[in-house]
Amino acid sequence: MRNVMTRAVINRLKNGDIIGFSIRGHAGASKNGEFDMVCAAISAVGYTALGGLQELCGVDNYRESDGCLEMKLPEDMTAEDWAKAQIILKTMEIGLKQIENQYSEYIQVSFREV
Numbered sequence: 001m002r003n004v005m006t007r008a009v010i011n012r013l014k015n016g017d018i019i020g021f022s023i024r025g026h027a028g029a030s031k032n033g034e035f036d037m038v039c040a041a042i043s044a045v046g047y048t049a050l051g052g053l054q055e056l057c058g059v060d061n062y063r064e065s066d067g068c069l070e071m072k073l074p075e076d077m078t079a080e081d082w083a084k085a086q087i088i089l090k091t092m093e094i095g096l097k098q099i100e101n102q103y104s105e106y107i108q109v110s111f112r113e114v
Contacts (some may be wrong), residue, residue, distance in 0.1 A: 006107045020072035027106040038106045045068040049092035055079040
């Protein structure tokens with residue numbers, strides 16, 4: 001059984017708003033040293049969301065390390081920026097779920113109410 005997998009956790013408020021996410025691990029869809037298309041797709045979706053948050057909402061609040069990408073929205077956002085951030089983060093969620101639907105042995109997307 002495989003034990004290498006990416007786990008994406010999307011943190012939500014009770015009203016469904018996304019306040020952050022954590023993407024951890026390596027997909028492991030290729031042999032060592034080979035290009036991992038699934039891992040690249042997951043990274044592209046995560047970093048595109050971060051780019052959108054920075055460019056459109058002024059949010060540059062994330063942490064990254066090898067195999068880990070985490071972000072939490074600041075509490076002092078304007079209502080307009082919060083609404084934009086929700087569209088960006090819900091689009092990221094859709095992208096990650098689409099990857100999971102195609103490559104479920106390499107990525108698991110889950111939700112946590114906070």
